[in-house]
Amino acid sequence: MQIQPRTPDQTGAAHDRVYRSLRTRIMHGELGPGEALTLRGIGKHYGVSMTPARESVRRLAAEGALTLSSSGRVSTPELSNDRIEELAALRALLEPELASRALPRAHFALIDRLEAINQGVSQMVARHDASGYIRMNLEFHRTLYLRAQAPAILAMTETVWLQLGPTMRALYSRLKRSEPPYNHKLIIAALKAGDEPGLRLAVRTDSTQGLRLLKN
Amino acid sequence: MQIQPRTPDQTGAAHDRVYRSLRTRIMHGELGPGEALTLRGIGKHYGVSMTPARESVRRLAAEGALTLSSSGRVSTPELSNDRIEELAALRALLEPELASRALPRAHFALIDRLEAINQGVSQMVARHDASGYIRMNLEFHRTLYLRAQAPAILAMTETVWLQLGPTMRALYSRLKRSEPPYNHKLIIAALKAGDEPGLRLAVRTDSTQGLRLLKN
DNA sequence: ATGAGAGGAATGTGATCACAAATCCTGCCT
């Protein structure tokens, strides 16, 4: 909890800086489910008044990244099993579509970068860094999906990731086993082979398998 | 532009009332693409200060219902063709899924209500009421999808509708022909027959055909 | 007639304040 002065080159508005920082922290699972936040606390943390903090929180609440209680209190969401299943279904719908659109544009340079990111994923798994794993995993997917040239679909997919952030943290810090990113290798293989049905299946499996473990 | 005093039973917060009203107006196509709004104007209109107006606008901007220019000016979005195609693709992905989930729960009472709403659609088509047509059309779809018991997917779908609101207004007020809602009849027939593939296809066609006309 | 420029109006942003509601903590009573 320390002041984080605004860097002089960052010319964005204050609320946008706060929003972006909070959004990244939530998406990467740096906050667990049900953690409480306060407007004054956020303001203090970023060295701004309540106004930008409020706007950031409202924006994140609109995206489902934060929950507002009936009295206006702010916290990260605690998802029910039904909601987790729905969000997994959304990933299963959206991500194969993005992968399929990216496939014809996926050249060697992209595949190389995906393999490099995948090594980063393995490192995070090895050191049991839940947040780092989530960050690398999402970077893998986003790098692929950016090639789809479909910003609206990608934005919607990221909204789903955002809602799942705190829950994924709880999930990945619970399971201690160091599983290798097997599905990522399937994805890369399908990309190399130009195998569209295989790619869709691998992406679908990868994006939903983690959530499947949470139904206990 | 007149004061709209808060009804005493409406116990919600001011910003929520403003948000809901603006959201409905945008989704139903009461505002055309590229229309400008001002915080002070919204505040005057609803009899509140700039603060609730600002929060409503930010929230709607987060959902893609409003566009914020680089200088912070607020307006309804003017969608590019690429973005319209993406949003149509999202409807084509999400809505068949919702319809499929609703199918096993669609009993006679629901089908009756759908047929009644469909008559309302025809009325709006007959009187060339673009906004009324959009409202009735969306009510038809929402009534069906509510049976899917999938609030997260439905919320995401409504976000897509919201983004398309102003564009759909421009579309339906341009084409003067009074087309009957043929695909809605296909949807109802598939529901009665329990024909899941037919239902998916009819929903997919219905949700994308209108947007297809806009690619000129 | 047309384009550039200056001045004024309009607009968004962030800070601060008063207020009400909710929450938390303390201490008392059973």
Added chain:
DNA sequence: AGGCAGGATTTGTGATCACATTCCTCTCAT
């Protein structure tokens, strides 16, 4: 020891203000 009441503190909400920026319009010179 446990629960409850009551006050103190925390917290969100909405209004208002000062300020910087943007936008519009009118004017004047070419």
